[in-house]
Amino acid sequence: MSRIPLVAGRRVVTGLLAVMHLAGTSACTLGPGTDPSISSVSTESSDSAETAAATGTTAPESGAASGSVVTSTDDQSPGVSPDQAGAAVKQLLVQRANALLSKDRASWIATTDQTDPSAAAELAAYDSLVSLRVPDLSIDEPFDVRHLEESAAASAAPGRWQATVEVSYQLPGDRLPRRTTRTVTFVQRGADWRIQRWLGPQDVWEAWDLVGVQAARTEHVLVVGNAPMDTLVDRAAEAEIGRAEVVEVLGQAPNAIVIVPATAQQAARLLGRQDAAEISEIAATTSGTRPSGKPAGADRVVLNPEGWGRLTDVGRRVVMTHELVHVALRATNTADAPMWLSEGLAEWVAYKDVEMSPKLVAASFLARRPASGH
Numbered sequence: 001m002s003r004i005p006l007v008a009g010r011r012v013v014t015g016l017l018a019v020m021h022l023a024g025t026s027a028c029t030l031g032p033g034t035d036p037s038i039s040s041v042s043t044e045s046s047d048s049a050e051t052a053a054a055t056g057t058t059a060p061e062s063g064a065a066s067g068s069v070v071t072s073t074d075d076q077s078p079g080v081s082p083d084q085a086g087a088a089v090k091q092l093l094v095q096r097a098n099a100l101l102s103k104d105r106a107s108w109i110a111t112t113d114q115t116d117p118s119a120a121a122e123l124a125a126y127d128s129l130v131s132l133r134v135p136d137l138s139i140d141e142p143f144d145v146r147h148l149e150e151s152a153a154a155s156a157a158p159g160r161w162q163a164t165v166e167v168s169y170q171l172p173g174d175r176l177p178r179r180t181t182r183t184v185t186f187v188q189r190g191a192d193w194r195i196q197r198w199l200g201p202q203d204v205w206e207a208w209d210l211v212g213v214q215a216a217r218t219e220h221v222l223v224v225g226n227a228p229m230d231t232l233v234d235r236a237a238e239a240e241i242g243r244a245e246v247v248e249v250l251g252q253a254p255n256a257i258v259i260v261p262a263t264a265q266q267a268a269r270l271l272g273r274q275d276a277a278e279i280s281e282i283a284a285t286t287s288g289t290r291p292s293g294k295p296a297g298a299d300r301v302v303l304n305p306e307g308w309g310r311l312t313d314v315g316r317r318v319v320m321t322h323e324l325v326h327v328a329l330r331a332t333n334t335a336d337a338p339m340w341l342s343e344g345l346a347e348w349v350a351y352k353d354v355e356m357s358p359k360l361v362a363a364s365f366l367a368r369r370p371a372s373g374h
C-alpha cells in the first residue's frame, strides 16, 4: 500500500499515466513533472502522445532502410553475383550462430573484418550474447543483397556488400523466439568474406546491442541493460512487485523481461527511433510483436532512463505494473484487446493499491485524452 501525498487545494493534483498505443507497442509517457509528489505523470502529455501515435513507432520487423551508398544490384563485383554474396553472408552468420552455440569466441572473431573500425562492436555483441545466456541464433535467408559503391579512397578495397536478414533468438524466459531485422555490411577479399557490421544505422537495437550489457535476475524477472547493476537490481525488484500485482488480478503473468539502457538515445534505438527527443515523453514502453495467430511470447518492457528518472517511487511502481499488465494481456491473446479495455485494466491494476480515488484517476485520464474518446 502506498500513499500519494496530495497537495491540498489542488483540484487535480497530478496527472497519471499518459498512454499511447502503437502497432504492437504500448507506451507510458510522461510530460514535464508538475507535482513533486508524483512527477511520474502529466496531464499535459496527451498532445505529444497523440502526435507520437500518429507518427507511429517503427515496428521491430519493419524493413531495413536502404543506405544512400547502395547501388543497384546490377552494379556488382566482377564475377560475384548477389546470390553468391547472399550465400556468403548467410554462411558467415551461421558461423556466428555456431560460434555462440559452442562458445567459440575465436570462431566469432573469424567472421569479423578486423580491419574495420566496427570490429570491436562486433566482438562486443558476442560478449553480450554470451552474458545474456542467449544459446543460439536462427538465421533466415538474406534478402535485398546489394553491392555497395566504393568511395575513391576505398577503391583498392575489396567488394563491399550489404544484405538484410531476419535473425531470431531467445532470452531466458522468452516463450517464443524474438525476431529482429539486421542490415549486414560485409566485404570480400578474394575467397575471403568477412562481416564489417551486422547492425545498420536504421536497425532496431536488441538488448545485446548494448555494449557492456549485464543482467539482474529474480524469480520471475530478467532485467538486462548497460545501466549500473544497482539500477538493474532496483528495477528487478519493482518488476517483481508489479508482476505480483498483475497475478493477483489476472491469476497469471509471464515472466517479465525489462531492458534498462544507460541513455535515452539507446532507449530510442531499442524502440526503433533515431533520436532521444522522439521518446522524451516516454518512461516505459512494451515492445514486441506476435507471431501470426499466436500470443506474444518475447515482449520487452523498455525503459527510457530520462523519463524513468523523473518518476517518484510510486510513479515507478505504477508505470511498471501498467506495462506488465500489457505484457500479460499480450501473452494470452492473439490480438490486442480494445484500447478502452487494455488501458482501463492496466490503469486499474496499477492504481488499485494506491490511495487515490477512482474518480481522480479517471478524471486525470480523461483530462489528458480530450479528443481520444477514451
Ligand SMILES: [Zn+2]
Binding pocket: 019, 020, 026, 027, 028, 322, 326, 342, 343, 346
Ligand atoms: Zn498502456
